Amino acid sequence: MSEPTTTPGMVIIGGGLAGATAAETLRKEGYAGDITIVADEAELPYQRPPLSKGFLSGKEDEDFLLPYPGTWYTENNVTVLTGTAATALDPANHTVTLADGRTLSYAKLLIATGASPRVIPFKGVDLDGVHYFRSKADSVAMKELLKGGGHNVVMVGSGWIGMEIAATAAELGNKVALLGLEEVPLSTAIGNELGRVFASRHEEAGVKFFLPSSAEEIQGTDGKVTAVLTTTGESLVADIVIVAVGVVPNISLAKDAGLTINNGIQVSGSLQSSDPDIFAAGDVANSLHPTTGAYARSEHWANAIASGKVAAKSMLGKAAELNDIPYFYTDQFDLGMEYSGFGALTKDAELVIRGSLEKREFIAFWVLESRVVAGMNVNVWDVQDAIKDLIASRRSVENSKLADLQIPLESI
Ligand SMILES: Cc1cc2nc3c(=O)[nH]c(=O)nc-3n(C[C@H](O)[C@H](O)[C@H](O)COP(=O)(O)OP(=O)(O)OC[C@H]3O[C@@H](n4cnc5c(N)ncnc54)[C@H](O)[C@@H]3O)c2cc1C
Incomplete structure (x- = not known):
């Protein structure tokens, strides 16, 4: 992997699907200068949907996660600085500071830092056996835990990711109890009637719902989780607790640099931020949608791809607008x-x-x-x-x- 040069080129912060798609689009659109992806994870860019589904169950392997094979980056002269976080931006001087002390200059910058699991300070959340779920490393660790079956899993969160992990855990022969603030899982997204379709399939597979309720306290012995006490007074035996209660956009770099923040990094329809040389895409970007005339931040796979493409074109000064109809999918059982x-x-x-x-x-x-x-x-x-x-x-x-x-x- 080559070292970044000092010639200002295109710098992308975040080695997720939006960042990788933007790099690919820059090359496809004929950009021949330097492209550097700053990626704090140890991995080349990968896509997350299989992490809670086929990759977690063992049906899909690592290759399935990669939007572009590892060779693509070298063949296309795209530098990926894996395991390297960007720690500061200086829009006035067009520089990004890295955790290892180096500084990158950019002509145009894309922030594609994604989102992180929302952390709720439940009592006992630090016990061994309590997990959040976002990364490949999280999925690899959880796969190892769930694969033999026989565990008592308590899932906190009745949204898409909570329901998907619950389905996979149940399929692998684990007992699953699911807590959430909705009366019917997924109802915030699709309403009660349709949420019940998914809930009934889970119940057939033995998933038990405790709705609406949350975790009053996660209890443990010798530092290890043993039970979850719900806000409605149930005590649920648990050796694995997974907290999946939504995500928050990773805005700190942008905020510290003085960019306009509004439920994420606020960007125009062409994904330009309040600084004309800085763009944002993927889960972190709250963009003006031409159809609704409202800002919308999408936390979905298709948006990471579509917005990565639009951001790259905009960085090249080409006319582009994110006007796709939002799309997402799920697989459960x-x-x-x-x-x-x-x-x-x-x-x-x-x-x-x-x-x-x-x-x-x-x-x-x-x-x-x-x-x-x-x-x-x-x-x-x-x-x-x-x-x-x-x-x-x-x-x-x-x-x-x-x-x-x-x-x-x-x-x-
Ligand atoms: C388990 C799971 C299942 C999902 N399933 C579906 C699904 O079925 N359908 C669907 O439509 N969507 C699904 N999604 C959502 C979808 O994966 C996201 O919308 C998509 O990953 C967003 O891509 P992104 O590139 O914006 O962000 P991310 O994929 O989060 O990538 C951002 C990257 O930037 C890195 N980063 C952050 N800050 C810095 C920094 N300062 N320096 C360097 N790097 C940094 C992050 O660590 C991360 O690697 C799922 C998500 C998860 C977690």
Whole structure:
């Protein structure tokens, strides 16, 4: 791996999917100067979705995590400084200070520092056996723990990641209890009716829900976790506790450098921050969405890719705007789901179901003022293009037609 040069080039802080995609796009767009990715993890850039699913269960191997093979970086002359954190930015002098004391100069800078698990100071959170979950190292360690089965796992958090890890842990033969602040898991994202579809599949596999409740105290003996006392008075036996209660964007560098912060690094539709030579992408960026006219920060895989591409083009001075319809997916047991749309617009929308919730094969549409603002397919495939088209076209729809399996989505 080559050392960074002192010629100002493109510097990317954060070796995640957004950062790697930006590097690839810079080369694809013809940029021939220096590209340096500053990556505090020991790994080349990898993608996180398999960490709670196939990689954790052992079905997918390490290669599956890599958006670009290791050779890509050398072949494309992209320097990745693994195990190296950026510790400070100086926008006036266009420099980044690294943890090892070196300084990099940049012409344009991309901040793609992602997000970190939200830490809640539960009593007992420091006991051995309590885990947070974000990185490949976390997944490797958890895989080792869960693989033999037979553990009592308490999951704190009823969102996507909590539900995915719970599913994988149960599939591996562990007893899983899940706590969360919602009455129905996932209801903040998709509402009670649809959250129940996922909950019922978990219950079939033996996952026990304690909702709504949180951890009053994590208890232990000799420094090791033994139980979780819930806020509703239950005492749940546990030798593994996983806390997955959301993430917070890694803004400290940007904040200390004086960039505008607003639920992440505030950026324009072209992902430019309040400093014209600094851009942000991925989980850390709160960008102005041209369709909704509102700032939105997405914590999803597809956004890391789309925003990495847009940021790279913008860094090159090319016209680019992040106007994708937000998309994400999940896999839990035999439930595969894809979702496209504007979550913020679903709150007052009407829910229309096409297919069967009981059979767990359906498309759910959220319809606001006769327009589809979001759509989610569960165990129904090859419909995302049609769903995105319904959302993007903003055409007026009739709910009865949306629900009618005989009417092709394309003709609604
Ligand atoms: C377990 C798990 C499962 C997921 N499953 C799904 C899914 O099914 N579907 C979906 O759509 N999304 C999923 N996501 C979300 C998705 O992975 C994220 O949206 C995506 O990783 C964001 O990419 P990013 O590049 O912005 O940030 P990250 O992937 O977080 O990468 C940022 C990198 O920057 C590094 N960094 C931070 N600060 C510094 C610094 N000062 N110096 C150097 N490096 C720094 C971080 O350590 C990290 O390596 C999942 C996330 C997790 C954790």
